Amino acid sequence: MELQFTLGTGGRVNSNKMKKDKDTIDKTLKRKHKLQAKEVKVFYDDFMAIKGIDMNIRANKITAFIGPSGCGKSTFLRLFNRMNDYVDGFRLEGEILIDGENIYKKKVNVEQLRKQVGMVFQKPNPFPKSIYENVAYGLKIQGIKDKNFLRQKVEDSLKQVGLWNEVKEDINKSALALSGGQQQRLCIARTLAVEPSIILMDEPTSALDPISTAKIEELIYELKEKYTIVIVTHNMQQAGRISDYTAFFYMGELIEYDKSKKLFTNPEKKQTENYITGRFG
Amino acid sequence: MLRKFSFFQMRKLKETVIEKGLQASALVTIAVTVGIILVLSIEAILFFKEVSIIDFFTDTQWTPLYTDKHFGIITLLSGTLLTSFIAIIFAVPVGLSISIYISEYAPRSFRKTIKPALELLAAVPTVVYGFFALTVVTPFLQTFIPGLAGFNSLSAGLVMGIMIIPFVSSLSEDALHAVPNSLREAAYGMGSTKLQNAFRVLVPAASSGIIVSIILAISRAIGETMIVAIAAGQQPRLTLDPTVPVETITAYIVQVSLGDVQHGSLEYRTIFAAGITLFIFTFLLNTISYRIRKKFREKYE
Ligand SMILES: Nc1ncnc2c1ncn2[C@@H]1O[C@H](COP(=O)(O)OP(=O)(O)OP(=O)(O)O)[C@@H](O)[C@H]1O
Ligand SMILES: [Mg+2]
Numbered sequence: 001m002e003l004q005f006t007l008g009t010g011g012r013v014n015s016n017k018m019k020k021d022k023d024t025i026d027k028t029l030k031r032k033h034k035l036q037a038k039e040v041k042v043f044y045d046d047f048m049a050i051k052g053i054d055m056n057i058r059a060n061k062i063t064a065f066i067g068p069s070g071c072g073k074s075t076f077l078r079l080f081n082r083m084n085d086y087v088d089g090f091r092l093e094g095e096i097l098i099d100g101e102n103i104y105k106k107k108v109n110v111e112q113l114r115k116q117v118g119m120v121f122q123k124p125n126p127f128p129k130s131i132y133e134n135v136a137y138g139l140k141i142q143g144i145k146d147k148n149f150l151r152q153k154v155e156d157s158l159k160q161v162g163l164w165n166e167v168k169e170d171i172n173k174s175a176l177a178l179s180g181g182q183q184q185r186l187c188i189a190r191t192l193a194v195e196p197s198i199i200l201m202d203e204p205t206s207a208l209d210p211i212s213t214a215k216i217e218e219l220i221y222e223l224k225e226k227y228t229i230v231i232v233t234h235n236m237q238q239a240g241r242i243s244d245y246t247a248f249f250y251m252g253e254l255i256e257y258d259k260s261k262k263l264f265t266n267p268e269k270k271q272t273e274n275y276i277t278g279r280f281g
Numbered sequence: 282m283l284r285k286f287s288f289f290q291m292r293k294l295k296e297t298v299i300e301k302g303l304q305a306s307a308l309v310t311i312a313v314t315v316g317i318i319l320v321l322s323i324e325a326i327l328f329f330k331e332v333s334i335i336d337f338f339t340d341t342q343w344t345p346l347y348t349d350k351h352f353g354i355i356t357l358l359s360g361t362l363l364t365s366f367i368a369i370i371f372a373v374p375v376g377l378s379i380s381i382y383i384s385e386y387a388p389r390s391f392r393k394t395i396k397p398a399l400e401l402l403a404a405v406p407t408v409v410y411g412f413f414a415l416t417v418v419t420p421f422l423q424t425f426i427p428g429l430a431g432f433n434s435l436s437a438g439l440v441m442g443i444m445i446i447p448f449v450s451s452l453s454e455d456a457l458h459a460v461p462n463s464l465r466e467a468a469y470g471m472g473s474t475k476l477q478n479a480f481r482v483l484v485p486a487a488s489s490g491i492i493v494s495i496i497l498a499i500s501r502a503i504g505e506t507m508i509v510a511i512a513a514g515q516q517p518r519l520t521l522d523p524t525v526p527v528e529t530i531t532a533y534i535v536q537v538s539l540g541d542v543q544h545g546s547l548e549y550r551t552i553f554a555a556g557i558t559l560f561i562f563t564f565l566l567n568t569i570s571y572r573i574r575k576k577f578r579e580k581y582e
Contacts, residue, residue: 083470088389114472121470125463128486138471141481187467194471 034059034228040094051252064239067249081117118191122203124183126175138194157189181212201231324553343517360527365502367438376449384457403447411511414440432514432526448498456490496570506531
C-alpha cells in the first residue's frame, strides 16, 4: 500500500528514463524499508533527547524498541506520526522518511499522515463514547456517513482484535465500562478501522494483566502480515517473543539493531548484553 | 519544659477559639438562609390566602398596583425568561468559543492573561451594564431596528449576555482543561484536526462541566436585576417580542421595594410571591447543576 499523505502529488511527471530508474530503485527500497530515519536529532529546548540516529525499519515486520527509561524510545517512536509536534520546545534535525518520503516537509498533511500511521498508547485511552462510536470515529472524521459501511467496518475491526464476540451485544454502551485489556484491544480496533499501513505502539501492554497481555501479543503477531509494526516495550520476553527485529537504545543513541533472535542470544555490544541480561537499566 | 507546655496550651486555646469562630459563622450563614426562606414563605402564604394560586399561574396580566388588580406571574416570568433567553443565546456560543480557543488554540502565555481579563467582565457593577445597555446599545440597535423601543428586552438581554460570558467561558475552559491529555493524543493520533478534536472529543468529554457552566449562567441571568430594571423597562407584558418594554420578576421587586406601598398590604406581599417564584427557579437550576457536577466528579476520579 502506497502512502498518500502529501497534497498535490497527482501532478508528478515520470517521463524521462533516468527518473523511472530512480523510481524503481526507490520502490524496491520502499518495499524493504518502510520507515527511515536519517541523522535524526531531537531537542527539547536545549536538551538533546535523540543524538543522531540512522535507522531503517522493514515493512511487514515487527520491530521492537527496548532500552532503559528515558533513553528516548517514545520520543523516537512518536517522530513517525509527528506526535511530538505538540510538545513545547520540540525540534527535529535530520529526516524521517516513510516510503521514501520526508514526512516533515512543509506540504505534508499531518492528519492524512496519521491516518496511515496509527498509534496505540501505553494507557488504554478510549473516547468517553460508545464502543461503536470509538471504532467509527476515525472513519467519521474522514466524512464517511454511510451507516451500513460504518457498521460493517466496526464489526470487522472488532473481529480483527477478537473483541466482537465479547461486546457485540453492548456495542452502544460506553467503552469506559470495558476492562483495561478490552479497552486496549478496542483502541487497536479503532486504529485498524482507518486502515493504516503502519502501527506504532508505545508499551501497549504495560498497564495490563498477563492474560490481556498474551491476547494482545497474539493479536500483534497476527497483524504483522498486513501492517508494519513498531512496538516499544520494557518486557524483554515480549520483545523476544513477538518481534522480528529489535533496536536497543541508550541515552538517545541507537546502540544495536538486529534480528531479535541474534540480538537476544548473541549481542554484538557489551551494553546490549548488560541490558538484556538485566545488569542495568 | 514549662514554657513548652504553656506554649502548647496557648496553641490549643487558639485552635479552640478559631474552631468555634468558624462554626459560628457557618451557623450564621445557615440561620440567615433559613430566615430568608421563612420570611419569603410566610409572606407568600399570606399572599396566596388572598389570591388564588390558579389565577397566579394562569392570569395573563400583572397589575397589582392598579385598581383593577391582576396577579398573573407569567407576565413577569415571560419578561425574565425572554431577557435570560436572549442573554444565553448570545453568551453560550461566544463563551464556549472563547473557552475552546483559550484551552486548545491560544499560546500558554496568552491564556494566563486572557482568563483574568475575562473574569473582570463579571466584576463590572451591573448598574454600569444597565446604563451601557440603555444609553449605548439601544440607540445603536435602533439605527438598524427602526421599531425598537427605548426600553426593550433585546439590548438588556444582549448586555446581560456580555456580563455572563465569563461564567460560561471560565468554567467551560476549566472543564476542557480537565480532559485528560491522553484523549487529545488519541484524537490527534487518529488523524483529527484541531477543530475535530475540540468538537468531537473534548467538548463531549467535558460536556457535564460545560452544562454546569451554562446552568449557572442561566441562573445568574434569571436573578440579574439592575440591567433589566434599567434597560428593559417596567411594563409587565406577556410577550415574546424582544423589541418592546417588558418587566422581569427582579425589576418588579425593585420597583415595589423602592415605591411607597404599605407594609403588610397585598401589594407589598406580591414581591414575596414573585420572590419565591424566582427562588424556586434558581434553586432548581442550582440543584441540577450540583447533581451534574457530582456525577462529573465521579467520572474522572
Ligand atoms: N515533553 C518533554 N519535554 C522535555 N523533555 C522531555 C519531554 N519528553 C521527554 N523528554 C526527555 O527526553 C528523554 C527521552 O524521553 P522518552 O519519553 O522518549 O524516553 P523513553 O525511552 O520513552 O522512556 P520510558 O521508558 O520511561 O517511557 C528523557 O530524558 C525525557 O526526560
Ligand atoms: Mg516512553
